Amino acid sequence: MKYLPLILRNLLRNKRRSGLTAFAIFVSTFLVVALQTALYQFENPPSEQSRFRLVARHATSLQNPLPEAHVDKIRNLPGILKTTPLTWFGAYWKDEDNWFANFEIESDTFWDVFPEVRLPEEERRAFLADPQGCFVGRDLAAKFDWKVGDRIVLTGQIYPLNPELNVRGIYDGPDSTWLLFHRKYVEEALKTSAGRPGRVGTIWFLVAGPEDVAPVSARVDAAFRNSNGETKTETEKAFQLSFVEMMGDLRAIVRNIVAAVALTMLLVAGNAMAMAARERAAEAAVLRALGFPPARVGFLFLSEAVLVAGIGGLLGTLLPVLLFFNSSPEPIMFPTFRVPTGIAASGILLALLVGALAGGLPAWGLVRRPIAQALRRA
Amino acid sequence: MGTSPVVSLRHVTKSFRRDTLEVPVLRGIDLETSGGDFVALMGPSGSGKSTVLNLIAGIDRPTSGDIRVAGSDLASMSETDLAAFRSRHIGFIFQMYNLIPVLTAEENVALPLLLTPLSGKERREHVRTALGVVGLTDRAKHFPRQLSGGQEQRAAIARAIVTDPTLLLADEPTGDLDATSATEILELLRRLNAEYGKTILLVTHDPRAAGYARTRRFLDKGVLGEMPASYAASASR
Amino acid sequence: MRIPLAYNLRHLRARPAAAAMTALGIALPTTTLLLALALPEGLNRVLQGTGDPDNLVVLRKGSTTETNSAVDRDPARLIATLPEVVKDPEERPLLAPETIVIVFAPRRNGLQGNLLVRGTGEGGRALRSYVRLVEGRWFTPGLPELTVSRRIAERYQNLGLGERIHFGKHDWTVVGLFDAQGKAPDSEAWADVDLLMSDFLRTTYSSVLVRTPSPDVQARLQERLDQDKRLSLVGFPEPEYYRRQTQGPGLPLLFIGMFVSVLLGVGAAVGATNTMYAAVAQRTREIAVLRSIGFRRRSVLASFLIESLGVALLGGMLGCLLALPFHGAVTSTVNWKTFGDLAFQFRLTPALLAKGLGFAAAVGLFGGFLPARLAASRSIAASMRAI
Known part of the structure; x- marks a missing residue:
């Protein structure tokens, strides 16, 4: 040089x-x-095990819920390790522009499928003990300045219900921008509402390894073919990608x-x-x-x-x-x-x-x- | 053939194309220079003196005719071959010195050595010797803009001789200098010829400068010819 | 005293390549900006241009979009009996109970789309007179038939005239194409409301669209709906209903577009700075001559700024020209309020083009300022010596 x-x-x-x-x-x-x-x-x-986590949703439209009975049926299919439903509640806080992800979860089984959502044990117990409890991601809590013990009222847009929730914990995870609360709370409150009780949005489950993805997806979709709730099963990554593609x-x-x-x-x-x-x-x-x-x-x-x-x-x-x-x-x-x-x-x-x-x-x-x-x- | 000529031009013509017009510059030049010679090529401006120099250096090509320099036939050489030829055989001295302004005097002198396989240490030695010959050792670290015109030209001459080329080509080397500096440069050229046996081809329109050469050739209207009396008188000092 | 423009022009013509490269460098960010701005412009035209002020969209209280709303059959029947509702010549109330389904459907570009299927009826067509059948026929009530927007037919697989698409319990056949003049229904496929509801096991409508005779009556109807706790309904004038959806869609893309344009603009300004510095360096002596003739520093500054501005405006115009072919191009993005795809056209309005030129001018002035100041600040003697 x-x-x-x-x-x-x-x-x-x-x-x-x-x-x-x-x-x-x-x-x-x-x-x-x-x-x-x-x-x-x-x-x-970001996801820690997205390749082995699958999600089943209604084959026609995300807007269509699945019958609750699907959860147990999937749970009992061979090749499936853990199963939990996750339902988009679609509420906002105070103002329509305060948009964030909020889901109803089946509290007993949620952590089987989403272990990366890390909630301190005592906060978790407090959440499980309170029917109106909820827990939120650290980033979301920071954005709205929520603290453990706060009482927040959300405005439901999809269902005629404004959940009154107590913040019982703050979780850390790859995506700490969600609010999660008990599915039972919504079911109780909406018992009389048309079209709602006994339905879930999406069903998430784990399979043993990447080689199981294709056969298990096919098995799940086959189980519900020609029923009222035909499913489309895909990997977590493909599912999230479909939202991205919506933008253009x-x-x-x-x-x-x-x-x-x-x-x-x-x-x-x-x-x-x-x-x-x-x-x-x-x-x-x-x-x-x-x-x-x-x-x-x-x-x-x-x-x-x-x-x-x-x-x-x-x-x-x-x-x-x-x-x-x-x-x-x-x-x-x-x-x-x-x-x-x-x-x-x-x-x-x-x-x-x-x-x-x-x-x-x-x-x-x-x-x-x-x-x-x-x-x-x- | 120990006395084979260093430069040999035979029936060399050169014309430039200006739009559709062919403008002949050289109309058939024959020129032979043997080793150790110091030739002044004279003539009025526009007579084609510089073109002859450029042809010999292989930075321009003739329209017709043969050019042999240091045993090589320039016509058959590619651009890259010509560059290697120049690196080995030609030392070029320009009227405007053409030092690289961002390099110091010694870095400018070292430039042609970059093309040789010499080590850094050997390169530094060669540079010191060349600067010593032109008497510019104390200005080695200066940038061109910190040197006078005469000093710049001396650095340029050091750059031309540092590779010990077969032939030195000087194109109006004193054209831009005051009389004192010009004399210094011409003395330096004469010394390079006399003491170091350098073959030099000097292009100039100045009869006084031509007086330093051993032989003088006169170029006018594209042909080499007799020296007009007016030139001859002022050239013989 | 102003230095004549001809002076700058001659210099630009002497170095056409440098001027052209600088201008083109400014043209590209301008095009990017225009396309980014044309996106919300086109979206807003759809959402702000849709809706008849005489129509009232009735939803379940608390809902702001049809997708979230549910109106039971009983309240829907009750609305039909209200005196505020206009009657057609056969004395039937002019209204349309409708349902909305968002259906996964593959687009022609291979990506998955979210098709908005509207279950409607004769009333829905009557209330949207701008929707015109351009090919084929309207769907037959009770049959799995679709009449779709021509724009949608071009963008989705299996939605061409005569083609079939499966959703719900049927294979639906496309029997006709309509044109909604670029308004919201141009992102929709229409079907028979009763068949669509039974296909999706729905017992509720999404909305009821109602025609009212005048604004006063409409306000009265809104108030009546609001007061009646049993109904639990809310009415939005149709234009307002669509306007409320404008903030959401397209914003991320607009944000990205603006971000890119501004940073690119900085890059282009730097290119202009380089060019202008070279111009100033080349003309050092000329500047000194101009100054010694009697032109003031201010004139020199202005002259160089004008030159930079001229090159930038040239680039701006080129940027507009590069963007123009996209005018009218149809694209779509998700409407986050309905989760359905919303098709729209890029729209380059004169106001937008003016913004593009303004952006280019800003880039030129920004890029030319420092060199112009240098040119103006040199002393005459220093400039003369510099040669």
């Missing part, structure tokens, strides 16, 4: 331009990495944005390198007159571009990695927000590629131009 000093000196020759260009690439890479990470988080929600074709949107960002980055860097090449034309000719092979002269110039882009890309990748290492920009949307290695690598790679392309054309121009002609301008 005997050329490094020369490359570095040239880079620092116009510090402002090199700095600004690196900054533009830094911002763009940050954007690409952050967006792709957000998409990744959407598509791969996020993958296509992110792909297009990344393309626009990359192109903008290329234009900014390409323009900067073209300006540098114009100023450097005579010098490149001198180097060639001294006997530097064309490829070497081109390489020297290209290295500059790749170095500037690489620095910008590295910082742009490091920022989201550091920024979101232990926190999330939007806990309700992204419970955890870590940058996967592959995405970090792709961010740096994209920056380097942009640098190579931005430097490539001007470098080629420097090398291709007749030396005598370039020297005359010196």
Whole structure:
């Protein structure tokens, strides 16, 4: 690397331009990495055993509940380890904009299937002992400033019931943005309501391993075919993905944005390198007159571009990695927000590629131009 | 053939294309220079002197004719071969010095050595020797903008001789200098020829500069010819 | 004294590649911004443009959307007897008890969609006169037939004319296509309300849509529903019912779009800064000459800012042009209030395009400011020496 000093000196020759260009690439890479990470988080929600956890829902519509009897039927099918129903209650707190996930749970079996929801033992006992008890995720509790012992009244939107609940515990888990309360409480209160009692939203269950996923899903769906509650069974991941897809074709949107960002980055860097090449034309000719092979002269110039882009890309990748290492920009949307290695690598790679392309054309121009002609301008 | 010429031009023509017009610059040049010679190529501006130099350095190609330099036929060489040829055989000295502004004098001189397999230590030695020859040892760490014109040109000459090339090509090396500095540079060139046996081809329109050379050739309207009396008079000091 | 514009123009023409790259660099963020803004614009047009002020949507008290609502048959029958309800020429009350089902259905792009199927009847069609049959016929009561929005037919698999889709207990055949002029029903498939309810074992309607003769009468009906505790119903004027759904859908996408555009805009501004610094460096001597002629610092500053602004506006216009082909393109997103897909068109209104140009101008001024200030601040002597 005997050329490094020369490359570095040239880079620092116009510090402002090199700095600004690196900054533009830094911002763009940050954007690409952050967006792709957000998409990744959407598509791969945090879960400790999602591959072995399956969910059965009504085959026609999420809006349709399943008969309660399904829970026991599934529980008794071969290949199924633990089962619990989970029902979306769809209430808000005080104001319609205070939107958050709230579910009714079957309290005896809930932890069999969701062991990652960690509630201190005494809080758990307090919750189980109180028919109007509920427990909430740490992030949600922080958002609404709820504490153990608080009494909160939710407004039901789907069912004609406004649950009055006591906060009995605060749980930690991969997704600590839920509120959970007793299914029995809702059943009691809605005993006389049409269409409600004896129904559950979704049924979650564990299977022994990934090889069981397909056969057990098929078995469950077959058990209810042609009944009033036909089911569709899928993995937890696929289930959550279906919500993401409701928003639109996020993958296509992110792909297009990344393309626009990359192109903008290329234009900014390409323009900067073209300006540098114009100023450097005579010098490149001198180097060639001294006997530097064309490829070497081109390489020297290209290295500059790749170095500037690489620095910008590295910082742009490091920022989201550091920024979101232990926190999330939007806990309700992204419970955890870590940058996967592959995405970090792709961010740096994209920056380097942009640098190579931005430097490539001007470098080629420097090398291709007749030396005598370039020297005359010196 | 111990006396085989260092430079041999035969029937060399060169024309430039300007829009649809062919503008002939060289109309058939024959020139031979043997080792140890110091030739001044003279002529008015636009006569094609620099073009001859560029052709010999292989940074421009003739329209027709043969060019052999240090035993190589330049016509058959690729750009990369030509670069290697220049690195080994040619030392170029420009009118505007053309030092790289972001490098110090010694770093500029070391530049051509980067193309050789020499180690860092050997490179530093060569640079010190070259700077010593041109008398610029005390300015080694200076950047070009901190040097006077004469000093810059001396650094450029050090850069040209540091690889010990077969041939030095100087294109109006004193064109941008005051009289004192110009004399210094010309003396330096003469010393390189006399003491170190360097073969030098000097392009100049200045008869006084040409006076330092052993032989003088005159280029006018694209052909080499007799030296006009006016030039000859001022050239013989 | 102003430095003539021709001066800037000539310089731009002398370096067309740099100007073009800078402009294009500003065009892309502008396009991104326009597309992001066109999303809520299109959504709002659907949701704010739907609904006849003479219609009242009656839901169960506490509900704000049909999806969450349940209206028993008895109260529905009672509404039909109320004096506030307009009668048709045959003296039948003009109303439509309806039910909403959200059905999983594969979209043509391979993703799963959430199709809103509306069980309705003759009254539903009469109350929405803008919905026009464009192909085939209306569904027959009692038969598993669908008449779907043409826009939906294009976006979903198995919903083309003559095709069949399975949900509930039947294979439903698409017998007709309608056009709802871009309003909310353009995201819906319509079927016979009674058959749909029996297919989904429903005993309740989702809503009752009622025509009232005047705003006064409508207000009276709203009040009567509100007062009657037995009914436990609530009525929303139809336009308000749809307007209430506007905040939710599209917001995450708008947020992402704005975030991306602003950051990209910063990148593009940096590109403009680079270009303008190069321009200033190139013209150092010219600037000194202009100053020595008598142009003031302010004029030099303005001149360079105008040049940067000009390039940016060029980029802004290019950005508008790049975005225009998306105008009218149909896309959909989930309506979080109903959990059904809501189809809408990207809409680039003149006001939006103006916003895009404003954004580009801001990028240009932001990017050109520092170089322009440098140009204006140099002393004449220093500039002369710099050459």
